[in-house]
Amino acid sequence: MSNTPTGRLLVGPFNRVEGDLEVQLQVADGRVASAQVNATMYRGFEQLLPGRAVRDALVVVPRICGICSVSQSVAAARALADAAGVTPPPNGQHALNLMQACENLADHLSHFYLFFAPDFTRPIYADRPWWPEAVRRWAALGAGVTQGEHARQALAARQRWFTLMGTLGGKWPHTQSVQPGGSSRAIDAAERLRLMSKLREMRAFLESTLFAAPLEDIAALRDAAALARWHAADPLRGDLRFFLTVADDLALAQLGAGPGRTLSWGAYPQPDAGLALAAGVCEHPSASPLTRQAPDVRLVTEDATHAWLADSGGPRHPAQGVTLPDVDKPAAYSWNKAPRLDGRVVETGAIARQLADGQPLITDVVQCHGSQVVSRVLARLIELARVLPMMERWLGAIVPREPFYTPDSLPDEGEGMGLTEAARGALGHWVRWRNGRLLHYQIVAPTSWNFSPRDAQGQPGALEAALVGAPVYPGERTPVAVQHIVRSFDPCMVCTVH
Amino acid sequence: MGSLHVLWLQSGGCGGCSMSLLNADTPDWAATLRTSGIEWLWHPSLSLASGEAVLQMLEDCLSGAQPLDVLCIEGALLRGPQGSGRFHLLAGTGVPMISWVRRLAGVARYVVAVGSCAAWGGVSGARNHATEACGLQFEDDQPGGLLGAAFRSGAGLPVINVAGCPTHPGWVIDSLMALADGSLSADDLDSLQRPRFYADQLVHHGCTRNEFYEFKASAEQPSDLGCMMEHMGCKGTQAHADCNTRLWNGEGSCTRGGYACISCTEPGFQDPGHAFDATPKVAGIPIGLPTDMPKAWFVALASLSKSATPRRVKTNATADHIVVPPVARKTRLK
Numbered sequence A: 001m002s003n004t005p006t007g008r009l010l011v012g013p014f015n016r017v018e019g020d021l022e023v024q025l026q027v028a029d030g031r032v033a034s035a036q037v038n039a040t041m042y043r044g045f046e047q048l049l050p051g052r053a054v055r056d057a058l059v060v061v062p063r064i065c066g067i068c069s070v071s072q073s074v075a076a077a078r079a080l081a082d083a084a085g086v087t088p089p090p091n092g093q094h095a096l097n098l099m100q101a102c103e104n105l106a107d108h109l110s111h112f113y114l115f116f117a118p119d120f121t122r123p124i125y126a127d128r129p130w131w132p133e134a135v136r137r138w139a140a141l142g143a144g145v146t147q148g149e150h151a152r153q154a155l156a157a158r159q160r161w162f163t164l165m166g167t168l169g170g171k172w173p174h175t176q177s178v179q180p181g182g183s184s185r186a187i188d189a190a191e192r193l194r195l196m197s198k199l200r201e202m203r204a205f206l207e208s209t210l211f212a213a214p215l216e217d218i219a220a221l222r223d224a225a226a227l228a229r230w231h232a233a234d235p236l237r238g239d240l241r242f243f244l245t246v247a248d249d250l251a252l253a254q255l256g257a258g259p260g261r262t263l264s265w266g267a268y269p270q271p272d273a274g275l276a277l278a279a280g281v282c283e284h285p286s287a288s289p290l291t292r293q294a295p296d297v298r299l300v301t302e303d304a305t306h307a308w309l310a311d312s313g314g315p316r317h318p319a320q321g322v323t324l325p326d327v328d329k330p331a332a333y334s335w336n337k338a339p340r341l342d343g344r345v346v347e348t349g350a351i352a353r354q355l356a357d358g359q360p361l362i363t364d365v366v367q368c369h370g371s372q373v374v375s376r377v378l379a380r381l382i383e384l385a386r387v388l389p390m391m392e393r394w395l396g397a398i399v400p401r402e403p404f405y406t407p408d409s410l411p412d413e414g415e416g417m418g419l420t421e422a423a424r425g426a427l428g429h430w431v432r433w434r435n436g437r438l439l440h441y442q443i444v445a446p447t448s449w450n451f452s453p454r455d456a457q458g459q460p461g462a463l464e465a466a467l468v469g470a471p472v473y474p475g476e477r478t479p480v481a482v483q484h485i486v487r488s489f490d491p492c493m494v495c496t497v498h
Numbered sequence B: 001m002g003s004l005h006v007l008w009l010q011s012g013g014c015g016g017c018s019m020s021l022l023n024a025d026t027p028d029w030a031a032t033l034r035t036s037g038i039e040w041l042w043h044p045s046l047s048l049a050s051g052e053a054v055l056q057m058l059e060d061c062l063s064g065a066q067p068l069d070v071l072c073i074e075g076a077l078l079r080g081p082q083g084s085g086r087f088h089l090l091a092g093t094g095v096p097m098i099s100w101v102r103r104l105a106g107v108a109r110y111v112v113a114v115g116s117c118a119a120w121g122g123v124s125g126a127r128n129h130a131t132e133a134c135g136l137q138f139e140d141d142q143p144g145g146l147l148g149a150a151f152r153s154g155a156g157l158p159v160i161n162v163a164g165c166p167t168h169p170g171w172v173i174d175s176l177m178a179l180a181d182g183s184l185s186a187d188d189l190d191s192l193q194r195p196r197f198y199a200d201q202l203v204h205h206g207c208t209r210n211e212f213y214e215f216k217a218s219a220e221q222p223s224d225l226g227c228m229m230e231h232m233g234c235k236g237t238q239a240h241a242d243c244n245t246r247l248w249n250g251e252g253s254c255t256r257g258g259y260a261c262i263s264c265t266e267p268g269f270q271d272p273g274h275a276f277d278a279t280p281k282v283a284g285i286p287i288g289l290p291t292d293m294p295k296a297w298f299v300a301l302a303s304l305s306k307s308a309t310p311r312r313v314k315t316n317a318t319a320d321h322i323v324v325p326p327v328a329r330k331t332r333l334k
Helices: A054-064 A069-084 A090-121 A131-138 A149-161 A163-169 A189-210 A215-219 A224-233 A239-250 A350-356 A360-369 A373-397 A446-450 A462-466 A480-488 B016-021 B029-035 B052-063 B097-105 B116-120 B169-180 B210-214 B295-307 B311-317
Strands: A007-011 A021-028 A031-039 A261-264 A267-269 A275-277 A280-283 A291-293 A300-303 A338-341 A414-422 A425-434 A437-444 B004-010 B038-042 B070-074 B110-114 B160-162
Touching: A021 A480, A031 A462, A054 A069, A054 A425, A054 A437, A069 A090, A069 A414, A069 A425, A090 A131, A090 A149, A090 A163, A090 A189, A090 A239, A090 A267, A090 A373, A090 A414, A090 A480, A131 A149, A131 A239, A149 A163, A149 A189, A149 B029, A163 A189, A189 A215, A189 A239, A189 A373, A215 A373, A224 A239, A224 A360, A239 A373, A261 A350, A261 A425, A275 A350, A280 A350, A300 A437, A350 A360, A350 A373, A350 A425, A360 A373, A373 A480, A425 A446, A446 A462, A462 A480, B004 B052, B004 B097, B004 B169, B016 B169, B029 B038, B029 B169, B038 B052, B038 B169, B052 B097, B070 B097, B070 B116, B110 B116, B110 B169, B116 B160, B160 B169, B210 B311
Parallel strands: B004 B038, B004 B070, B070 B110, B110 B160
Antiparallel strands: A007 A021, A021 A031, A261 A280, A267 A275, A280 A291, A300 A338, A414 A425, A425 A437
């Protein structure tokens, strides 16, 4: 075919991701042959922080990201708590978890309705039988008179949902109530009840519009076969089943294979120790059983070979990391470094959390079909169904009039590490200070893992590899398959380019 | 009148002002804008168009084929390194964002800085920053910025600074609605070009800790209920914004969240010259007093009110919940 796309494509600006992203594609015979992923902005938070009072980090760090600011706060607070040896009281831990879960679930909701699903309303799909229904439900809110009914309802549900943060955290984004010793905002008895009613409002939205089923029924789907039966019983009812209908028609499960290795630092510490979602590194090579092990944080390195950042001394552990711009560096093509675990590429996100936690459905789906566009989206939606009931339990466990905050006394010198899970995956902060002033601050964000450039060994990052093989149809300059794959990772570029 | 065509671009920021905008207090966000005559040409978080279609739209704005009524910029303008703007290239173009912003500002009827990064440089322009970050028409409190102090948009207005970190969704929606119905003039902006409907207020107004403030009954650590001005770095008496009367996320504000106002609507807030959570003092008296109150009066009133503080107020100030409730009198109030 003379019009089979071949050659170089520069795709950008890439929107409905958080921040600035450009993707460079080499296309051969109508397929992506190789990809380079470029974070096109540098902000330099790791240079802004040294020299400041230690606690200033709690003000500055959330401002890395307006979409996962609570997660950034939690990582910073945990790094300071690590150095100070302080633990929040049970109420405080529950309050922090409620705030972070509020943000993470809101991100999943925004991602599905505002960032990901609108691509199914593109005119390229106008001949598909489901297209008019996709437009009715999911048309983008940003232009024209056609705006998806379910997208509008989801945005309204999100606005109500974030009133949780008004009470728990004063405001969102950029609350400062997240402290090493817990929360600066105690919740009284009446507020606890009002918050419970807001959890129930979100439950109602999810159970009517997204799942059209009780959350517990969704969380109880045990394997891919059970999911297929549930889907087939009523394939248009609720947005999850409708998504599966669209995904089957477009064979989205064939798109965007991940590296077969996922990382989660684990999420939502509980007062009696332990995590509500376990940490883990999972490997799932094709045709082999999935394996899980505890992540070893000592094996994290960041490689700046292909970043416009100084890289003398080679890959470094973030406790020794350096982030200094080097704008004329040859062979560099991104502001993102390449994080690696034991020198290897990993994928991070809801899929990594659910695999690490042993969630049966996601485990089975990944064993059968790998990590790809559909399983990534499914993992986020399963997380919505699983974490909201956890939030109901945490809120129920809050005891009014008991403390939410443990006073801490930060030592004059300290060194700490704060690990957590943002919606998009593994987030780590590494901090060191002396005489009450920050000396060193390094951040490894989830999208830094997923959207990393190549490393010194030439290994492409998770997305770079996932794009290989994506179809490019005649006439496409911004290929729709590439968009599905990129957005299936729900990138947060502003976190990446901190 | 016709639609107000709004183009929203992001540069050196965190995206938080866009995310905040989605929290506007309305059950139907899209309808609120549409029925106000506000139409997105493009918004990076909300629009379907991607890649080439966006670049074509930008070219149409520059050529005049597409009227550009409002250019909203979120995030600081990154001029570095060495003025090249290479710290932020608009993806897909290889061209610095500062070049796009300069050219688009030249054809826009109105230019709006959304948030303190776009207004003054904000946190992106904090001390030690390497990015040469600045605001559209200010660099901290110095006029100039990317576009220069003399810049006026097509309608004759300077850049409208909807400052805040993040900015409140209501401030943005009200500003756009006022532009759509033609009711925002130069007189409606304060000396820092912020819309006066929110900047003529102080965060202190409506603060739930006002009784503690009156008696100088002060919080000593996070989660205490008392006034945060004396020890915790709170600038609510000096910060221009209506955060405690137009609440955030339903019922919140920074002071209601248990932490100090850092005056994030003010230029230079990111480098206060002291730790954010501490109040700088001279001889035990806070330096940052309410701007329109003579210091001697403040000192006199504070010592008087401290000596008269009811036990209830004093005790509750250093507790995280009400320990001493107001007395329930046995006689009727008079």
